Every structure is written in structure tokens, then in C-alpha cells.
Amino acid sequence: MIRIEDVSLSFGGIRAVDGCSFEVAEGSITGLIGPNGAGKSTLFNIVAGLLKPDAGRIVFDGEDITGLPPHTLFHRGLVRTFQIPHEFYRMTVRENLMLVPPEQAGENLFASWFSWGRVKRQDADVLDKVDEVLAFLNLTHVADELAGNLSGGQKKLLDLGRTMMTDARMVLLDEPGAGVNRTLLGAITTAIRRLNEERGYTFCLIEHDMDVIAELCDPVIVMAQGTVLTQGPMSEVRSNPDVREAYLGHAETEDAG
Numbered sequence: 708m709i710r711i712e713d714v715s716l717s718f719g720g721i722r723a724v725d726g727c728s729f730e731v732a733e734g735s736i737t738g739l740i741g742p743n744g745a746g747k748s749t750l751f752n753i754v755a756g757l758l759k760p761d762a763g764r765i766v767f768d769g770e771d772i773t774g775l776p777p778h779t780l781f782h783r784g785l786v787r788t789f790q791i792p793h794e795f796y797r798m799t800v801r802e803n804l805m806l807v808p809p810e811q812a813g814e815n816l817f818a819s820w821f822s823w824g825r826v827k828r829q830d831a832d833v834l835d836k837v838d839e840v841l842a843f844l845n846l847t848h849v850a851d852e853l854a855g856n857l858s859g860g861q862k863k864l865l866d867l868g869r870t871m872m873t874d875a876r877m878v879l880l881d882e883p884g885a886g887v888n889r890t891l892l893g894a895i896t897t898a899i900r901r902l903n904e905e906r907g908y909t910f911c912l913i914e915h916d917m918d919v920i921a922e923l924c925d926p927v928i929v930m931a932q933g934t935v936l937t938q939g940p941m942s943e944v945r946s947n948p949d950v951r952e953a954y955l956g957h958a959e960t961e962d963a964g
């Protein structure tokens with residue numbers, strides 16, 4: 708579904724992504740792991756249209772999408788989970804979901820925020836879907852709570868909910884488990900799995916929690932020093948000595964530093 712072809716990007720002298728190639732197959736939940744500084748987030752930002760690579764290309768559904776802006780990718784069904792902008796914390800959970808109905812606001816969340824009156828007039832078309840998303844994610848009981856009052860895990864669920872409002876097909880998730888307690892982590896992994904199995908979403912997710920990766924992802928791509936070190940099922944990746952060395956080598960470097 709997505710093919711990353713020999714992509715490179717340097718920041719000054721640092722080769723953050725260095726000749727990186729892999730594919731995310733349609734219908735998969737593909738994990739992207741690797742030690743700190745391996746280039747995972749930079750690669751995500753390239754795929755999501757936030758950074759342009761120095762070389763290489765990104766092919767989505769057979770079309771070259773390299774360098775296309777996020778709102779164009781959004782309309783093609785490629786979405787990166789949103790960091791909820793601070794202003795949105797002063798809106799309720801329900802209002803946050805109402806801001807991203809499929810055909811308009813997600814293109815530019817700030818634009819929709821400034822034209823809130825217009826968005827509200829579309830309520831009738833959107834409310835059913837909002838209710839469905841709230842129920843799916845077990846957020847109905849906090850629907851009228853301000854988003855800023857949610858726990859970290861609930862905010863991540865709301866992020867997923869906003870993705871669901873967009874009819875996404877391919878979702879890039881950046882550390883869905885970071886800073887989330889175990890109970891809500893279970894809710895998040897269940898939601899990801901259900902979206903994959905029941906709605907056909909394809910996921911590519913960066914995650915440092917290996918339990919989350921082992922539970923959800925096949926295949927797992929391991930990046931180190933800007934490129935792919937190895938890939939395969941978690942059981943294989945876990946026992947690969949090169950992977951261990953990449954992580955340990957990094958830890959030693961950090962210890963030394």
C-alpha cells in the first residue's frame with residue numbers, strides 16, 4: 708500500500724534517514740522500531756508530507772506522493788494521528804470529534820476552529836457518526852468533558868477517534884502507548900486491532916513498548932542509523948543478534964555520553 712523507496716534526509720551533517728526502503732502492506736499493522744535517533748520520526752514526517760526527502764520517493768497506492776502536503780494526503784486517506792492543538796483542550800470531547808467530519812474540517816483543523824459556527828450547523832450530518840465513534844472507543848461517558856481534562860490515555864483514544872471521523876485508510880501512529888496507563892493501553896490496542904479487522908484500516912506505528920509491538924504488529928521493521936536493519940515477525944526480530952546490538956550499542960553510547 709505504501710512503498711518507501713531509498714529515502715534519505717540530512718539535517719546539516721546528520722543523516723537522519725539514509726537510503727531507507729520498506730513496504731507497508733494493505734491490511735497490515737506494521738511496527739516501526741529502533742533505538743533512539745534511528746530516524747523513525749523523521750521518516751514518518753516525510754511520509755506524512757511534513758518534510759521533503761533529499762532523495763528517494765514514497766509511493767501510495769501505486770502513485771508517487773513524495774512531498775505532497777498533509778491535506779492532500781488526508782484526502783487520499785493517509786492520515787497521521789494529530790497532536791491535539793492546545794486550543795482544542797478547551798472544547799469538549801464531542802466538539803473535538805465534530806471538528807473533523809470527513810469532507811471538510813480535517814483538511815485544516817485551525818480553519819475549522821475559526822469557523823466553528825459553520826461546523827456546528829453541520830451537526831445533523833455528523834452527530835450520528837460522533838456517537839458511533841464515542842461508543843466504539845468507550846468515550847461516551849466523557850463526551851461532554853473538556854478534552855484538556857482527559858487522562859493521557861483518553862487523549863490518545865480521542866486522537867484515534869479523530870482519525871475515525873476522517874474515513875482514513877492508512878494511519879501513521881506515533882507512539883500510541885507513550886505515557887499511557889496499562890488499563891487504557893489495553894483499550895488503545897483493542898481499538899487499533901478492531902479498526903484494522905473490522906474497518907480495514909492499515910496501520911504503521913512507531914512504538915517503544917515492545918509488548919504493544921509484539922501484541923499488534925506483523926511485520927516489524929527495525930531501523931538503525933537511518934535505514935532498515937531487518938524486518939519480519941516479532942519473534943524473529945527479537946532474537947536477531949544485530950537488533951540486540953543496535954539497541955545495546957546505542958545504550959552503551961548513551962551511557963558513555
Ligand SMILES: Nc1ncnc2c1ncn2[C@@H]1O[C@H](COP(=O)(O)OP(=O)(O)OP(=O)(O)O)[C@@H](O)[C@H]1O
Pocket residue numbers: 718721722723724741742743744745746747748749750
Ligand atoms: N529537526 C531536526 N534538526 C536536526 N536534527 C534532527 C532533527 N530531527 C531529527 N534530527 C536528528 O535526526 C536523527 C534521527 O532522529 P529521529 O527523531 O527521526 O529518530 P527516532 O528514531 O524517531 O528517535 P526516537 O525514538 O528517540 O524518537 C537524530 O540524530 C536526531 O537528532
